[in-house]
Ligand SMILES: O=P(O)(O)O[C@H]1[C@H](O)[C@@H](O)[C@H](O)[C@@H](O)[C@@H]1O
Ligand SMILES: [Mg+2]
């Protein structure tokens with residue numbers, strides 16, 4: 001049976017690749033940096049230009065589709081998810097990295113119908129890695145299948161997180177307390193690529209066992225939420241409840257602009273990973 005949305009997914013991949021080219025070219029010029037909610041919540045003209053290029057290209061091909069775009073919402077567009085086919089776009093995920101030419105910058109395009117992600121595309125444009133997932137058909141990086149880590153022991157895991165853009169000392173204290181709690185489990189290490197989408201693609205790739213962040217927005221994680229789940233991972237909120245509703249824009253439905261989400265690892269039922277902590281050998285897939 002023909003896949004109703006394959007044409008749209010192909011368009012998303014091509015649009016993400018074109019957008020990545022714009023990002024790479026912009027890195028050769030001065031980047032005009034502006035701020036949004038705080039002095040460390042950055043946006044550039046490239047973010048805005050890339051979002052408009054993606055949205056215009058979609059409108060020409062799919063005129064009835066709707067959009068939730070990070071910079072459109074910042075400019076006052078509503079952030080409400082309906083049952084209509086909706087493109088959820090983060091034109092540059094990792095804007096701070098982009099400003100500093102730190103090499104993890106993603107273009108993230110998610111696509112939702114009936115409030116369910118149908119496909120997700122994350123292009124890590126400085127690594128030239130195209131992460132894709134179609135609901136029910138697996139997750140891929142440059143065409144190679146992805147699987148989350150089979151590691152069941154958090155003490156043999158790498159956990160990723162980000163600090164966001166809130167610098168309120170009380171909030172920072174809470175973040176550092178979480179970091180301390182996780183590090184002292186203990187875990188092998190903690191990492192952060194500087195972009196939610198790429199952190200989640202690292203979970204889908206099996207090289208990071210879990211990623212958590214408080215305060216992500218629906219556009220940060222819409223595409224990568226499907227990439228994680230199609231790679232065998234699970235998404236949950238900080239209470240451990242299924243967070244796909246949020247990732248699919250549930251919070252956007254209610255007009256909320258940020259979701260609390262932890263994106264974690266592991267397929268269920270894996271038995272071939274040693275759980276004997278006495279064993280010296282640490283088998284990492
Ligand atoms: O780079 P953007 O699209 O703004 O998204 C990032 C956000 O700004 C940060 O606060 C978060 O910590 C990152 O996870 C997002 O990727
Ligand atoms: Mg983002």
Ligand SMILES: [Mg+2]
Pocket residue numbers: 047070090091092093094095
């Ligand atoms: Mg962004």
